[in-house]
Amino acid sequence: MSLGTFLKSTIDGANALRTGFGITFRHYAEQQLKTKPVDTIQYPEERREQYPRTRWRHVLTRYDNGLEKCIGCSLCAGACPARCIYVQAAENTDEQRFSPGERYAAKYEINMLRCIFCGFCQDACPTGAIVLRKDFELSDYTREDFLYTKEMFLEAAPMETMIPASTIGAMNRENAAK
Amino acid sequence: MSDHRLTQTEASLNVTGADLVNIKVNGIAVKVPKGENVIEAAKRAGVDIPYFCYHPRLSKGDAANCRMCLVEVAMPRKNPDGTEVIAKMPKPQTGCTLPAAEGMEIQTETPAIARDRKGVLEFLLINHPLDCPVCDRGGECPLQNNTLFYGPETSRYIEEKRHFPKAYPLSEQVVFDRERCIHCARCTRFTEDISGDAQLGFLKRGADLEVGTYAQTSFKSKFSGNVIELCPVGALLSRTYRFKARPWDLHTQKSICSQCSNGCNIKVDYRLNSLQRINARLNEEVNEEWTCDRGKFGHEYVNSPNRLTKPLIKKDGEFVPVEWSEAYRLLAAKLKEANGNVGGIGGYRNTNEDLFVFQKFFREVLKSNHLDSRIGRYGDSITKPLFERFGYYTMGNAISELETMKTIFVLGASLADEQPILFLRVRKAWRFKGASVIHANTFDTVDTTKVSDFAAANLIYKPGTEITLLYGLLNLLLVDNTNSIEITPQMTSLMKAAGEYPLEKVAEITGLDPKEILKTAKLMATSPTAFIVGDTVTESPDYLAIMQALGDIAVATGNEKNINVPVREVNSQGALELGILPDFAPGFVSVSDPGANTHQMLTSAANGTLPMLWVLGAKLAEKYPDRELVQAALSTAFVVVSELEMTETAQYADLILPAASFAEKDGTFTNCEGRVQRIYKAFDILGDVKPDWLIFTEIASQMGTNFPYFSARDITLDLSKSVPSFTGITPKSLGDSGIRLRN
Ligand code: SF4
Ligand code: SF4
Ligand code: SF4
Ligand code: SF4
Ligand code: FES
Numbered sequence: 001m002s003l004g005t006f007l008k009s010t011i012d013g014a015n016a017l018r019t020g021f022g023i024t025f026r027h028y029a030e031q032q033l034k035t036k037p038v039d040t041i042q043y044p045e046e047r048r049e050q051y052p053r054t055r056w057r058h059v060l061t062r063y064d065n066g067l068e069k070c071i072g073c074s075l076c077a078g079a080c081p082a083r084c085i086y087v088q089a090a091e092n093t094d095e096q097r098f099s100p101g102e103r104y105a106a107k108y109e110i111n112m113l114r115c116i117f118c119g120f121c122q123d124a125c126p127t128g129a130i131v132l133r134k135d136f137e138l139s140d141y142t143r144e145d146f147l148y149t150k151e152m153f154l155e156a157a158p159m160e161t162m163i164p165a166s167t168i169g170a171m172n173r174e175n176a177a178k
Numbered sequence: 179m180s181d182h183r184l185t186q187t188e189a190s191l192n193v194t195g196a197d198l199v200n201i202k203v204n205g206i207a208v209k210v211p212k213g214e215n216v217i218e219a220a221k222r223a224g225v226d227i228p229y230f231c232y233h234p235r236l237s238k239g240d241a242a243n244c245r246m247c248l249v250e251v252a253m254p255r256k257n258p259d260g261t262e263v264i265a266k267m268p269k270p271q272t273g274c275t276l277p278a279a280e281g282m283e284i285q286t287e288t289p290a291i292a293r294d295r296k297g298v299l300e301f302l303l304i305n306h307p308l309d310c311p312v313c314d315r316g317g318e319c320p321l322q323n324n325t326l327f328y329g330p331e332t333s334r335y336i337e338e339k340r341h342f343p344k345a346y347p348l349s350e351q352v353v354f355d356r357e358r359c360i361h362c363a364r365c366t367r368f369t370e371d372i373s374g375d376a377q378l379g380f381l382k383r384g385a386d387l388e389v390g391t392y393a394q395t396s397f398k399s400k401f402s403g404n405v406i407e408l409c410p411v412g413a414l415l416s417r418t419y420r421f422k423a424r425p426w427d428l429h430t431q432k433s434i435c436s437q438c439s440n441g442c443n444i445k446v447d448y449r450l451n452s453l454q455r456i457n458a459r460l461n462e463e464v465n466e467e468w469t470c471d472r473g474k475f476g477h478e479y480v481n482s483p484n485r486l487t488k489p490l491i492k493k494d495g496e497f498v499p500v501e502w503s504e505a506y507r508l509l510a511a512k513l514k515e516a517n518g519n520v521g522g523i524g525g526y527r528n529t530n531e532d533l534f535v536f537q538k539f540f541r542e543v544l545k546s547n548h549l550d551s552r553i554g555r556y557g558d559s560i561t562k563p564l565f566e567r568f569g570y571y572t573m574g575n576a577i578s579e580l581e582t583m584k585t586i587f588v589l590g591a592s593l594a595d596e597q598p599i600l601f602l603r604v605r606k607a608w609r610f611k612g613a614s615v616i617h618a619n620t621f622d623t624v625d626t627t628k629v630s631d632f633a634a635a636n637l638i639y640k641p642g643t644e645i646t647l648l649y650g651l652l653n654l655l656l657v658d659n660t661n662s663i664e665i666t667p668q669m670t671s672l673m674k675a676a677g678e679y680p681l682e683k684v685a686e687i688t689g690l691d692p693k694e695i696l697k698t699a700k701l702m703a704t705s706p707t708a709f710i711v712g713d714t715v716t717e718s719p720d721y722l723a724i725m726q727a728l729g730d731i732a733v734a735t736g737n738e739k740n741i742n743v744p745v746r747e748v749n750s751q752g753a754l755e756l757g758i759l760p761d762f763a764p765g766f767v768s769v770s771d772p773g774a775n776t777h778q779m780l781t782s783a784a785n786g787t788l789p790m791l792w793v794l795g796a797k798l799a800e801k802y803p804d805r806e807l808v809q810a811a812l813s814t815a816f817v818v819v820s821e822l823e824m825t826e827t828a829q830y831a832d833l834i835l836p837a838a839s840f841a842e843k844d845g846t847f848t849n850c851e852g853r854v855q856r857i858y859k860a861f862d863i864l865g866d867v868k869p870d871w872l873i874f875t876e877i878a879s880q881m882g883t884n885f886p887y888f889s890a891r892d893i894t895l896d897l898s899k900s901v902p903s904f905t906g907i908t909p910k911s912l913g914d915s916g917i918r919l920r921n
Contacts, residue, residue, distance in 0.1 A: 073311035074424040089312075089421040091345075102344055103312040103421055126311045 055119045055132035058110060060153040068098050068154065069129035072105035079124035084114035108150035112138060199280040204287060216273035216284055217247055227286055228295065228324045230410040231362035232274035235466065237371050241363045244302070246324065247273040248294045254281040270294055292328070299329035305340045305385055306411075307357045315412030317425035321360065340385055349397035351417050351475050352406060354389065359413040361387050365405040372468065373401035374605050375626040389413075400594050400627040401602070403474035407457055407467075418475055419455040423447075428454060431860035432914070434847050435473035436527065436748045436840040440577070440599035441849025442469050443915070446841055451861045452481045453841050461915045463578050464853065470598035479839070484823045486836035487865025497834065502866065502876075508833060510880045512816050513544060516790040521548040521779035521815075524796025525758045526747035529845030529857065531893035532870040533749070533756040534764065534901070535885060536794060539874040541763065543883045547773030548788070550760055551753030553802050555717050557775040559761055560754060563725040564741060568732075571766070572751060573742040573851045575708055576918060581607045583740070584704040587616045589728065590644065591712020594627045597744050597850070600710060601629065608632050614701050618647065620714055635698040639688040645720060647695075648727035650684030652676040654699035656734055663703060663734065672730050702731070708740040716743065717803075744850035748840075752848035755903060755919060764901040776802070783811035792818045794870065795837065799826040820870055836867045843869040844890040846912065848919065854907050855916035 030036045041048055050056075061069050072089030090106035098104035121130050130153075140146060197212040203223035210219040217227050218234065230244035248270040255265040264283060270291060273284075285291065303325065310316040342356035366378045366389060377397050381390050391397050406414050428447040435442040435456070442465035445457045456477055458469040479485070489505035490497040513520060522540050525533050533551075540546050550557070565571050580586060580603040593601040607613035609632070617633035620641045630636045639647050653676040656669060665673070685692040709732065715724050725743075732738050745751050757764040761772035774782060780798075782788035784807060791811065798808045812830035819831035828834050840847075841860040848854050863869075868876075871893055875885045887893050897904045903919050911917065 071312050072421070073316075074427055075311060078317070078424065078426040087427075091421055101312060 050134040050136070054134050054136070055117045055122075057112075057133060057135040057138055058115075058121070058148075058153055059131055059133050059155055060105075060108065060129055060150065061131055062155050062157065063100075064158065066157050067100055068104060069127045070105045070108065070125075071099050071101060071127055071129070072103050072108075073126065075124045075126060076121035076130050079120045081118060081120060082111075082114045082116050084111040085109070085121060086111075105150060108153060110148050110153070112146040112148050113143065199278055199282070201278050201280075201282040201284065203284045210278045212279070213277040216249060216251075216271075216276045216278060216282075219278040220249075220273065220284060220286065225286055227273045228328055229274060230320060230324070230360060231364060233364055233367075233408065235372065236364065236367040241367060242272050242275045244360065244362050245272065245298045246295065248291055248298070249273045249276070250285040250288055250291055251276065252283040252285075253279070295324075295328040296330045299325050300333065300335075302360050303329070303333060304335045305357070306360065307339060309355075309358065309412070312421075313355075313358065313412040314415050314420060314424075315358075315409075319412060320410040342388075345415075345420075347396075347417075348390070348414070349399070349402050351471055352397060352402050353415050353417050353420060355413050355415065356388050358411050359387075359389055360411050361389075362410055364408045364410065365389055365414060368401075368405050368408055369399060371609060372404070372602060372605070373399050373627055374609070374631060375399045377626060378405070398626045400470055400472075400598060400625070401468060403471045404458070404468050416455060416475070418478070422454050423449045429860075431841075431858050432459060433840060433857045433860065434748075434849075434855045435469065436847070437473045437476050438470075438596075438598065439745045439747055439750055439850035440464065440597055441748070441847055441853060441855055441916075442473055442599060443855065444469060444473065446860045448841070448860050451864065453477055453860070459914075463576065463915055463918075464849065464851075464855075465599050466602075468599070468602060472598070477841075479823060480841050481864075482823060485839075485864055485867075486821060486823060486828075486834060487867060488836060489866070490831075490834040490836075492832045502868070505833060505835065506877055506880050509818065509877055512790060512818075512833075513877075513881065516816075518545045519548075519788055520544050520546050520790045520792060521550075521774060521783065521788050522546070522758070522792045522794060523550055523553065523776055523779060523798065524794040525551045525753045526553075526745075526750040527795045528749060528753075528870055529840075529843065529890065530749065530752045530756055530848060530854065530897065531845045531890045532794075532874070533753055533758055534893055534897055535871040535874040535878075535887065537757050537764065538885065539878050541769075543878050543881055547760055547769055547771060548779055549758050549773060550776040550779065551750065551758035551796075553776055553796050553798060555719070555803050556721050557777045558722075560759055560766075562722055563743065564729075565766075567729050568738050568741065570739075570920075571754060573744050574739045575742055576851050576853075577603055580604055580708055580710075581611055581613075583607055583613050583706050583708040585614050585616065585701050585707040587618070587702065587707060587709045588629050588633075589618050589709060589711050590714030590716075590718075591619065591629075591710060592623050592625075593629050593710065593712065594625065595623070596712050596746065597710070600742075600744060600850075601627075604629065604710070605632065614704075616698050616701055618698075619712075634701055635694055637688075637690055637694060637698060639690055642718070642720070643688040644715060644718065644724045645727050646679060646684055646687045647690070648724065648731055649676050649679040650681060650688070650695060651699050651702060652727070652731050652734060653679045653684070654681065654696065655703060655731070669734055672734055675730065702735060705736055706740055707735055707737050709737070709742060711741070711743045713746075748849075749847045751850055751852060752846075752854075755848055755852070756897075756901070764897075765903045767902075777804075777807075780804075780807050780811040783815040786814055788815060790816045790818070792820070793827060793831070794820050795822070797825060797827055799830065820873065835873055836865070837873075838863050838867050838869040842867070845869075845871075846894060846907075849916075852919040853916045854904070854912060854919060856909065856912050 063069060072087055074087045077085040077087050086109045087105050088107035089103050091102055092098055092104050119132050122132055198209040199212045200209055203220045203225045206223040208223040210222055217229055217232055220227050227247050229247040231241045251271045252264045252266040254262055256262055344355055346354045348354040369378045370376045377391050377399055378389055379392055381388050406416050427449050431446045433444050433446045435444045443459040443461040445459045447455045456474050458467050460467050488499040489502055491500050525536055537549055540549055586604050608615050614634040616635045617629040618637040622630050622638055656673045657677050681692050709728055732741050760775045761768055763769050779788055783791050802808045817831045818833045819828045820835045820837045821828045822837055822839055840857055842863045844859045846854050846856050875887050878885050891909055894909050898907050907917055
């Protein structure tokens, strides 16, 4: 190797270092002085707003009067391409009423490991009970913990909980639904 | 997913004669039997006509009330000038009532028909609630399907629909949603045509029309479950299945009902590991497409919380669950100790495979012939009642043969309880084939479903007078010869026996009206006559003598092959065929040193000479006639009980082995007519349970003999090789409808 090439490669190397560190320094300065907007989010302290139609964790919704919308019809389970929903229905009684009409979901489980978040369940639901919302933080430690149960899906009941069951008959369930 | 169709019947069932006519369906030319209705005729051309109320097994023509089956029809007609034209009928016709005739041209897909169907469905849906998501029928609902294919997209009806209370309890098993009924009359016709209790009818008129019993009492029928399957909507629902699952949640497996010896073909619908419902499966030879309520609803035991899941050993009067290894160790020790002095009782609820290994284990490993599957009063040789004289053991006729009889004599049986499917055949023979039925018993049930309802002669005789009655009838048939039967030399000895029973004497002893006896004798002279014998006779102390008298009548009237003494439990017949008998090995091969029968085994167990008993699912404490003997025997001997649940008998056990139910194992059952039919494993076995054949195989290998069986199939194949009567019966050859032994 001649002296010329040796010098040239040394200078080139120094230049490359200078360019590289220059970028680092510039970014450091920009961040410290907040002169430019930053794209990095400090998760989990900071969270990004989700798009309006994002489909993440399911929620079983309620009517305003506190009754569950889900009627345990299993249509979501039938539509689910991953076959990960299990619904077991039972009959409402006047003493113990969960939903309008005759039938409610006694058990409602989704295997979240198998769910592909396609939203077909939401699509199939005749009452708009199951909806996919924006909670995407679904990590856990064991497989069993991914079997989400009805209690986990169900929206919190409003404060003035259930209206007296005897006032909802089969005949005015449309009104009860409002 | 379960499959549901409006009827399981195939078109070919309805061939009415050899007369064929040429018709055209949507331009497709086919030959169909003359007079066949157009729905069936169109099926032959591969054209489906939608319908609701039509059902080939219900009486035809008099329903035609759903109007779904409308078609356009044209018929050839001669003009006055002699030319022939095809003239279209001005209005659409109902396919279910229209008989096919030569030259008929049918159009099913014209715009007019499409419009008519839309109209019919719109009408049906006016008062039909929008319940599909919560309706048990949703997903397998003919109304849903037809609406999807032929119906209007939207409804123009915005007024309030009719409303009734939901889930009206029509019977113990059937709940009724009046709002959903489309008034097709399938259920009402079923109770009239098939079950014969005529319980359901229509009340009121128009939109208020409702199905019910006339006095609004509870709908009592032994076959009520069938209306659930017949109903084309979700109006009639099963109380046990209600809200349990949707059709797409279910898996279906073919099986055979385990509740009685008739062997109905069924579909087991299960979800995960639990049996949800039982539906009928078509077998023209056995149950057609019906089941009885006992079979359809009596399956809670399969998934009952009381099922035994682990072997139990009795220690200080308490049952302690143990592992199989420990149970086997104890069992092997006890069997060695008993040294061949072991009795085996029961097996009438096990598969042929279980039974074959059961007797093989007893005969080859334990060297014991103390085996008996019969727990009734009669314990003598199985050959005596029928075989020695006529060459068959239980039923001379096939179930479906009963239809061809002119007269059916039901003696001493509550037929609808004891043999539900035989009852339906007998009724079918009477209602649709013109047979006369004679009912003779010591009592008549108060139930609504019974033979005496349609019997031409109804003889309620005093208990214990069967022999007098039968010889009295023989006397009328031969000596008085009211029907001029040809007297052969063979009959003179019969005449002598019968001569001692003149009518007046018989009437007095039996307490019957002489006119009724005369009428019966008249009916019996027609041939063929089938005899069906039930519990009153088989449990009578005079059983053999009555069978002798009945045999004499059969000989006199030329019906030697038509005596039927059907067994009672699901595989009682198989247990006989496979030698769970003290004196016969499989295939009725007699053994050189017969063992003890049930009664003898219990007696020797009670007095301590038989130290060990293995009770294979037999309900001894519950059913055996001599209760005290059972208690004494079971508390003295070392008792092993193979059971599904903790029964009264099992309480006496020293060791309980939990067994698999029919839904958890493969195998075959033999029904009362000797038909071998397959059952398939539906879902996984519960807990630590094992099928019985595996238990016998494993204990045999513990005791040093290895049976070459790894699955029920191996045993079925071995059966076909080693039991002569089972030759040719393989899992494959059995197919869907089974094979009748010796046929
Ligand atoms: S989002 Fe899709 S995969 Fe997930 S439960 Fe719903 S239907 Fe099934
Ligand atoms: S979430 Fe909707 S579709 Fe699923 S069972 Fe409930 S009501 Fe039916
Ligand atoms: S009967 Fe059929 S159409 Fe009517 S609510 Fe039930 S599933 Fe729907
Ligand atoms: S209950 Fe069902 S089978 Fe009976 S008339 Fe109504 S729709 Fe027809
Ligand atoms: S099927 Fe013809 S009118 Fe109902």
